[in-house]
Amino acid sequence: MPPTTARARARAEITAEITALAKEQLATVGAAGLSLRAVARELGMASSAVYRYFPSRDDLLTRLIIDGYDSLGEAAERADDPAAPPVTRWLGVCRAVRRWAREHPHEYALLYGSPVPGYRAPRDTVPAAIRVGAVLGRVLGDAARAGLLPPATGRATGALSPDVTPVLGGEHPALDDAVRARALLAWSSVFGTISFELFGHFTGASADPDAFFDDAMRDLAGLVGLRDA
Amino acid sequence: MPPTTARARARAEITAEITALAKEQLATVGAAGLSLRAVARELGMASSAVYRYFPSRDDLLTRLIIDGYDSLGEAAERADDPAAPPVTRWLGVCRAVRRWAREHPHEYALLYGSPVPGYRAPRDTVPAAIRVGAVLGRVLGDAARAGLLPPATGRATGALSPDVTPVLGGEHPALDDAVRARALLAWSSVFGTISFELFGHFTGASADPDAFFDDAMRDLAGLVGLRDA
DNA sequence: CACATCCGAGAGCAGTGCTCTCCCTGAGGT
DNA sequence: ACCTCAGGGAGAGCACTGCTCTCGGATGTG
Structure with missing residues (x-):
């Protein structure tokens, strides 16, 4: 069941982008250095927008x-x-x-x-x-x-x-x-x-x-x- | 050879106080939560003053x-x-x-x-x-x-x-x-x-x-x- | 006494997680 | 076709961090 609605598609895509970037950052600077703002910056979006996808940094970590x-x-x-x-x-x-x-x-x-x-x-x-x-x-x-x-x-x-x-x-x-x-x-x-x-x-x-x-x-x-x- | 000069005595004492407080904080909030500023605050001194005793947070950690x-x-x-x-x-x-x-x-x-x-x-x-x-x-x-x-x-x-x-x-x-x-x-x-x-x-x-x-x-x-x- | 060193305080910089508010777009229902 | 309303983006802002720099005052040494 792939998400049919365009909204859900976009959401899944962006979520994947965030995790991918976070994983990259994790590999380079480590967990403690993982910065939500940094991934947002690198992704070209406001830091606050990331919170639409991950309620907190810990939730991102949980994903990772x-x-x-x-x-x-x-x-x-x-x-x-x-x-x-x-x-x-x-x-x-x-x-x-x-x-x-x-x-x-x-x-x-x-x-x-x-x-x-x-x-x-x-x-x-x-x-x-x-x-x-x-x-x-x-x-x-x-x-x-x-x-x-x-x-x-x-x-x-x-x-x-x-x-x-x-x-x-x-x-x-x-x-x-x-x-x-x-x-x-x-x-x-x-x-x-x-x-x-x-x-x-x-x-x-x-x-x-x-x-x-x-x-x-x-x-x-x-x-x-x-x-x- | 205990430090005879009052300066050295005071320095050793304050260093000990800082480490003791840091240890306390380490025991409660953990290493990642250890904050130099918090130690300074709890010690009643400016955060910048702590740097006279430990050049960086990592040096404090090394001590611990x-x-x-x-x-x-x-x-x-x-x-x-x-x-x-x-x-x-x-x-x-x-x-x-x-x-x-x-x-x-x-x-x-x-x-x-x-x-x-x-x-x-x-x-x-x-x-x-x-x-x-x-x-x-x-x-x-x-x-x-x-x-x-x-x-x-x-x-x-x-x-x-x-x-x-x-x-x-x-x-x-x-x-x-x-x-x-x-x-x-x-x-x-x-x-x-x-x-x-x-x-x-x-x-x-x-x-x-x-x-x-x-x-x-x-x-x-x-x-x-x-x-x- | 004079000089040098030590050391505290404050302001400031760059960064963080997170919240709140504002606003626009797009999807769903009537 | 219209209206509503949730979804999601942007920006400002709060409280916090490590760390630097500068300015004075206290302290020890020649």
Whole structure:
């Protein structure tokens, strides 16, 4: 259902122009430097006019955040080859995430860095945010179903909410809370390593960042119990 | 050598007052909301006068960053009981870091969140930043020297810079690059987990965050080869 | 005492997010 | 065909920011 009325068409178009320009500005000056007035200026319209499309700067940011999650999620999905063995898949997805992060550092910082001041992520961002995690979760679930996961230890700690089950591989005898908890740990670890690298906490620590990252991701795969063949 | 001249005394005092007030403001409104003018106002002085003490807002931030690293580092050091077994020590330090992070969320975000826009951390922050890592490194080194680490695998990938050796346990036959790399991974994972929790990426995922964190940290300890007894 | 330095205050510049008011255009209903 | 009324643009304005510059007064040093 493309917007039939000319008004709606124009509105959608201008909204897209604004977000595109904002994304450009985000990529160059970062989230904190993103200025509504600047995009308006560059777009040749009064700053007040932009408010017809985005009620506030935070709403623009929310748009960018959602788009960012989607862009990252898509990159992860595209990088995943369901036919490949588990560890290979895991590594491939991790590499894709890292690659995306290095190509879009400001966007990455917006997603996984400090929350924007006084800004609470609205619920709308959740579905997009889950996409990346879901890819890793699928790798885990597929491995379980292929019998490539060690038997569950049964050390269910009750630390996890049942809500995460579907996104972390789904139900399977080899997937108990302990495994899922380790998957969650691995997930946050992936972003921890990437963040550390991107935000400069590793500067001077690794001589070969690519090799270090690959080794680390393989270790994480091993932590959650993934193995090939 | 306390500053004898009254001028220097007053200067140090006012500098301290400014940082204290800035820290307060940081704790309430966050780094992005930190306003030099507000500090000046609350201090009863003209905004321009503050610039006599801090050439720019970023310099104030640098001060807060260094203090933050030191505060966190001290918390970690105080939490470490060198007499305890390795995993206990590891867990204790991790818990202290998490505790500090939860008590100082904005300060934590300033240290480990997105880098401040257009702001490059000066070299001064490095020594303070290393303190936390050094505590974990010491736990690793002590474990190695106590013979509580599995023998090195010898899978030296050359991914690490030799600069990290001293801070990651020092020289020891049980500490090769593979172990150190895993320690570095564990380090970033600790902060990845805490960041995810603090920045809301775990919301709804863990029913018992404390238990989840402890389990995760224990898993990480196992990953680097730590074990008790 | 004289000189130099330090340091506070005020005005001012350029920029920000956001609001309010005014006005015109275009779409929908009668 | 007309009238109405929402949609959307422009401009002025408010309160705020970081930062600079200039002007005096206080303070320490030769």
